[in-house]
Amino acid sequence: MGLLDYYRQFEDMDQEERNRGLRERRAREKAMALEQIPVLDLSSTEWPDFPNSEIVNASIATARGRVNGYPDRHAGELRGALAQRHGVDPQQVAVGNGVAELLQAAAYALLGAGEELVTPWPSYPLYPLMTSRARGKPVAVDSTDPEDILAAVTERTRIVVICNPNDPTGTYLPSEHLAGLVARLPDHVHVLVDEAFIQFQDSEDEDACLRLVDSFQHLVVLRTFSKVYGLSGLRCGYAVANPAAASLLERIAPVLGVNALTQSAALQALKIGDAEVIRRSALVTEQRRRVETALHDLPFDAPHSQANFVWLSAPGMSGAALAAKLEGHKVLVAPGGPLGADDHVRASIRGAEATSRLLEALEKVAAAA
Incomplete structure (x- = not known):
């Protein structure tokens, strides 16, 4: 199909139909891109990297x-x-x-x-x-x-x-x-x-x-x-x-x-190991502050944390439901039920990229609520 032939196929389509086709195409592209994103596991508290x-x-x-x-x-x-x-x-x-x-x-x-x-x-x-x-x-x-x-x-x-x-x-x-x-x-x-x-x-x-x-x-x-x-x-x-x-x-x-x-x-x-411990501690402190600051503008609650994780809850939503929604965005967290509170999840703090993905997933969950 030549370039002119490609555009002629749209001559008999109204604008609404064209927009619908474009939206469907974007949805397919988005779904394919999402399939290629690896799952981010924030459900455990171990350090994710190998030691020296x-x-x-x-x-x-x-x-x-x-x-x-x-x-x-x-x-x-x-x-x-x-x-x-x-x-x-x-x-x-x-x-x-x-x-x-x-x-x-x-x-x-x-x-x-x-x-x-x-x-x-x-x-x-x-x-x-x-x-x-x-x-x-x-x-x-x-x-x-x-x-x-x-x-x-x-x-x-x-x-x-x-x-x-x-x-x-x-x-x-x-x-x-x-x-x-x-x-x-x-x-x-x-x-x-x-x-x-x-x-x-x-x-x-x-x-x-x-x-x-x-x-x-x-x-x-x-x-x-x-x-x-x-x-x-x-x-x-x-x-x-x-x-x-x-x-x-x-x-x-x-x-x-x-x-x-x-x-x-x-x-x-x-x-x-001291230098690496200091680096890891500083990284967690920085990213923890970033998460807690972002939560001020999101419909999620979390007590101030001094660990390498945050304890999240969403009003009106169970921890299992929140965990499932985050998993739908390729982010795994620990449901709070086995940890003592059915209405919470625990999400580990890692590096900057992990923080970005966690916050993006939380924003999507909030927008869909």
């Missing part, structure tokens, strides 16, 4: 040279490095196969049948699960206010666990408020502070809460290499406590320790 190659190589080198031998079950070198970093004695540090294992071990050690673990809610779903496995009773508090937490404590309470920053809400309990809470709890209650996302908060010094272990014998602070360090697959976490809690740390540390590959990678991450 030297960290991976440290683990590989250990595998090649010592995979046939048992690891140091006390993780002496790693505990020493962690102790030096946080200004404590190595006896104040326990290393485990991820924070989850250490928390579960603490529940077994501290809870008797029917005894209570108190936690703000919604929060990390592991907490009620680990309580039930230890034959305890989980007590959810619909608030992060220390006064409300204190009001939930009874004679049967043995543990208060606080995820800080909290997963999935992103809220942060400052060290001053944490200290006030711990100081007013009875001696039979231990406080476990899960700081898996601590490097993403920018409201105070990273070790502000951890340093409180010097003042409180029943406070245990837990950290992980799974999030900002990007070592989720190696499962490494650690706990820091007061010297008087050394016996508790011994009880929660795994009997046979952490595997040698994990210890080598964690050690190397401590040696060379």
